[in-house]
Amino acid sequence: MKFFIDTANLDQIREAQDMGILDGVTTNPSLMAKEGITGDQNVINHYKAICDIVDDNVSAEVIATTFAEIVKEGEALAALNPKIVVKVPMIKDGVKAIKHFSSKGIKTNCTLIFSAGQALLAAKAGATYVSPFLGRLDDISSDGLILIEDIRTIFDNYGYETQILAASIRGPLHIVNCAKLGADVITAPLAAIAGLLKHPLTDSGLATFLADHAKAAGK
Numbered sequence: 001m002k003f004f005i006d007t008a009n010l011d012q013i014r015e016a017q018d019m020g021i022l023d024g025v026t027t028n029p030s031l032m033a034k035e036g037i038t039g040d041q042n043v044i045n046h047y048k049a050i051c052d053i054v055d056d057n058v059s060a061e062v063i064a065t066t067f068a069e070i071v072k073e074g075e076a077l078a079a080l081n082p083k084i085v086v087k088v089p090m091i092k093d094g095v096k097a098i099k100h101f102s103s104k105g106i107k108t109n110c111t112l113i114f115s116a117g118q119a120l121l122a123a124k125a126g127a128t129y130v131s132p133f134l135g136r137l138d139d140i141s142s143d144g145l146i147l148i149e150d151i152r153t154i155f156d157n158y159g160y161e162t163q164i165l166a167a168s169i170r171g172p173l174h175i176v177n178c179a180k181l182g183a184d185v186i187t188a189p190l191a192a193i194a195g196l197l198k199h200p201l202t203d204s205g206l207a208t209f210l211a212d213h214a215k216a217a218g219k
C-alpha cells in the first residue's frame, strides 16, 4: 500500500519523507490556503517545492470547473514536473477532462468521491486514482469504509487499473482498516501516519530492555 501525506506543509512533508515511508503528497485548495499560499505563481512555486522533496506522486488540484479550463489548467500543472498528478473534481466536465488527460498520458486523481457510482465513472474515464473521502462520510454518520469495500469489489470485478486512494483519513485506525480492505493508497495527515508507531507495550517493553541492558552492564 502506498502512503501519501495530505498536507501542503513543507516541514511535515520533509518529516514524512525522512521516515522513508512516503510515496507521495496530496494537496487541495483548502490545504494550500491553510499554509498561506495564495496567488497563481506562489501556488505553482509551492508545487515545485513539494516536487523537490518527494520522489513521485504530487497531486495538484485544478480550480477550474469547465472542460476547456480544466484541460488548460491541468496541462499547465502537469508540465511543471513529471511527478505531478492532476487532481480533478468529480463533476461532469471533470470526468470528460480525465478522459482527455488519460489519452495524453497525464496522471489524474479524481477527488471528492462519495459514492461507488462516482468511482466507477472516474475509472471508466481512465483516472489513475480515485479519492473516496472516508472521514467526511463518517462525519455525517455514513460508513466511509463501506465505500472503500464497494469500490474495491467493483474495480476487481472488471479489472480496472484505477487505484483507490483513500482520503479524508482521520486517524491510524482508518489507515489499518483501509489496508485490510485493499485500498491501494492512503493519504493522511502526519499525525495519523505517526499514530501507527504507537503502542504502550512497545514503549514499556523497550524501557525494560534498556534497563536490563544497563543493569547487566553494571551501569
Ligand code: E4P
Pocket (backbone or CB within 6 Å): 006, 026, 027, 028, 111, 131, 133, 135, 136, 167, 168, 169, 187
Ligand atoms: C484528499 O485528497 C483531500 O485533500 C483530503 O483527504 C480531504 O480531507 P479532509 O476531509 O480532512 O479535509
